[in-house]
Amino acid sequence: MTFTPAKWPRRLRSQEWFGGTGRDQIYHRGWMKNQGFPHDMFDGRPVIGILNTWSELTPCNAHLRDLAERVKHGVFEAGGFPVEVPVLSAAESSFRPTAMMFRNLAALAVEETIRGQPMDGVVLLVGCDKTTPSLLMGAASTDLPAIVVTGGPMLNGYFRGERVGSGTHLWKFSEAVKAGEMSQEDFLEAEASMSRSPGSCNTMGTASTMASMAEALGMALSGNAAIPAVDSRRRVMAQMSGRRIVDMVKDDLKPSDVMTKHAFENAIRTNGAIGGSTNAVIHLLAIAGRVGVDLTLDDWDRCGREVATIVNLMPSGKYLMEEFFYAGGLPVVLKRLGEAGLLHKDALTVSGTSIWDEVKGAVNTNEDVIRPVSNPLTAEGGIAVLKGNLAPKGAVIKPSAASAHLLKHRGRAVVFEDIDDYKAKINDEALDIDETCVMVLKNCGPKGYPGMAEVGNMGLPPKVLRKGITDMVRISDARMSGTAYGTVILHTAPEAADGGPLAVVRDGDMIELDVAARSIRIDLSDEDLAARLKDWKPNIEKASSGYAWLHQTHTNGADTGADLDFLIGCRGAPVGKDSH
Numbered sequence: 001m002t003f004t005p006a007k008w009p010r011r012l013r014s015q016e017w018f019g020g021t022g023r024d025q026i027y028h029r030g031w032m033k034n035q036g037f038p039h040d041m042f043d044g045r046p047v048i049g050i051l052n053t054w055s056e057l058t059p060c061n062a063h064l065r066d067l068a069e070r071v072k073h074g075v076f077e078a079g080g081f082p083v084e085v086p087v088l089s090a091a092e093s094s095f096r097p098t099a100m101m102f103r104n105l106a107a108l109a110v111e112e113t114i115r116g117q118p119m120d121g122v123v124l125l126v127g128c129d130k131t132t133p134s135l136l137m138g139a140a141s142t143d144l145p146a147i148v149v150t151g152g153p154m155l156n157g158y159f160r161g162e163r164v165g166s167g168t169h170l171w172k173f174s175e176a177v178k179a180g181e182m183s184q185e186d187f188l189e190a191e192a193s194m195s196r197s198p199g200s201c202n203t204m205g206t207a208s209t210m211a212s213m214a215e216a217l218g219m220a221l222s223g224n225a226a227i228p229a230v231d232s233r234r235r236v237m238a239q240m241s242g243r244r245i246v247d248m249v250k251d252d253l254k255p256s257d258v259m260t261k262h263a264f265e266n267a268i269r270t271n272g273a274i275g276g277s278t279n280a281v282i283h284l285l286a287i288a289g290r291v292g293v294d295l296t297l298d299d300w301d302r303c304g305r306e307v308a309t310i311v312n313l314m315p316s317g318k319y320l321m322e323e324f325f326y327a328g329g330l331p332v333v334l335k336r337l338g339e340a341g342l343l344h345k346d347a348l349t350v351s352g353t354s355i356w357d358e359v360k361g362a363v364n365t366n367e368d369v370i371r372p373v374s375n376p377l378t379a380e381g382g383i384a385v386l387k388g389n390l391a392p393k394g395a396v397i398k399p400s401a402a403s404a405h406l407l408k409h410r411g412r413a414v415v416f417e418d419i420d421d422y423k424a425k426i427n428d429e430a431l432d433i434d435e436t437c438v439m440v441l442k443n444c445g446p447k448g449y450p451g452m453a454e455v456g457n458m459g460l461p462p463k464v465l466r467k468g469i470t471d472m473v474r475i476s477d478a479r480m481s482g483t484a485y486g487t488v489i490l491h492t493a494p495e496a497a498d499g500g501p502l503a504v505v506r507d508g509d510m511i512e513l514d515v516a517a518r519s520i521r522i523d524l525s526d527e528d529l530a531a532r533l534k535d536w537k538p539n540i541e542k543a544s545s546g547y548a549w550l551h552q553t554h555t556n557g558a559d560t561g562a563d564l565d566f567l568i569g570c571r572g573a574p575v576g577k578d579s580h
């Protein structure tokens with residue numbers, strides 16, 4: 001922790017718009033006054049952009065306008081000038097073809113929204129899966145002071161007395177309907193019990209994971225991740241963050257001061273401890289790329305190997321975010337990591353102090369929700385990075401969500417050329433498949449889908465489900481929802497649409513998985529594999545214009561974060577030329 005606060009007072013960038021008596025300053029200032037801002041709001045105090053991903057079509061963030069008001073209270077109290085600014089909000093639950101395709105577009109828009117306008121610091125109001133990384137990426141590329149406030153998770157769902165987890169039970173119930181174990185009427189009744197309050201998914205899915213990643217990176221105030229959306233303390237957190245960002249601007253405490261390599265290593269270990277989503281792999285790699293930190297898939301495997309999953313939350317465990325909050329939330333987990341020697345204790349946070357100072361007093365009030373390290377949910381909780389002739393640049397699996405008996409497996413490939421092929425065949429009783437097979441799905445990666453859909457956890461064929469089998473080895477270049485589970489190998493790189501070996505797998509090939517050895521292979525000689533790859537031709541539909549074209553043309557592979565190649569890096573926030 002080597003941060004030295006800047007001197008205050010000093011002239012801020014917003015004064016390039018608002019400070020002075022010239023024609024241009026009067027133009028910028030005068031038009032703002034149509035909202036009723038008094039003249040002294042433009043006197044050089046920090047202008048704080050509250051970047052809001054509120055949208056009625058992003059249900060997980062639909063309550064963020066209320067939180068924005070609380071942030072404003074805090075900014076005013078600390079002597080700043082808050083301005084609420086809407087930004088692109090990509091909802092996981094409904095954006096097509098996939099919200100992931102728009103993560104980079106949102107990040108690009110956020111970056112330019114910050115750089116092109118009179119802001120000195122930003123509050124990132126996020127929640128649903130992609131909103132958190134996209135705003136962190138955009139803010140990191142400008143490197144203006146930034147703090148994350150998430151909307152918080154939904155309350156627990158209950159169906160007939162049992163906890164119902166967002167996403168996790170959707171997958172479970174839909175399999176049960178397919179297997180004839182649940183009626184369609186019961187499924188509809190369960191639907192109503194899943195989402196019973198504002199907030200993001202209540203499992204340790206991608207939204208809760210990314211909220212935890214923001215806190216572990218030091219980019220949110222301590223305790224932010226787990227507070228339920230409807231708990232009054234969520235509003236307090238928003239207000240305190242509003243106060244804090246003003247002081248961050250005065251101190252010039254920037255994302256690059258906080259998001260160091262040590263901070264990312266803390267986040268990776270935290271992901272292992274919470275049993276976090278595989279999506280965090282892609283998002284952290286992309287955020288690191290924006291802030292100029294050299295983070296690789298190998299860092300994920302290296303740091304994750306030594307971490308046990310101690311948070312007993314769905315999809316890996318039993319409880320939900322509400323109980324995680326009551327048990328003490330992420331500060332308890334970070335404290336446990338620190339006590340185990342797995343935390344860089346001196347990493348700086350947006351609070352201006354070290355992460356250890358923030359969490360060392362945390363108290364665990366439920367040792368079944370946050371387990372002791374001596375009694376973990378899974379001894380090896382990190383994300384495992386697999387390599388081999390089927391994934392020369394890597395693939396990932398979440399062992400804590402997989403079946404122990406499948407972590408070493410050899411099986412016959414049943415190949416689906418794309419998601420439509422899968423949907424057309426999977427319910428066909430004539431499909432030649434049993435539980436020992438390996439389901440292979442192609443063309444669902446960043447370029448192929450396009451946008452890398454969350455379809456890697458393919459549902460099993462009904463004839464297998466009817467035997468009471470609930471898991472099979474599945475491999476693809478897709479992602480999977482953080483709420484999902486199973487022995488599912490994801491993010492295979494290079495992807496099929498880019499001519500990776502996955503593209504040439506055929507029905508009947510033998511696939512070998514060995515998670516302990518970090519290996520994923522197709523049983524083919526180097527010569528045979530090379531011959532198939534030589535004959536391979538791209539077979540995806542390529543957009544000829546629009547954002548889909550930009551995305552397909554410029555996206556990087558999943559192994560480096562699937563950012564657009566021309567957006568990597570920090571470009572700062574120079575004020576540029578005036579337009580008048």
Ligand code: FES
Binds near residue numbers: 060091093128200201
């Ligand atoms: Fe928005 Fe899960 S769909 S957080």
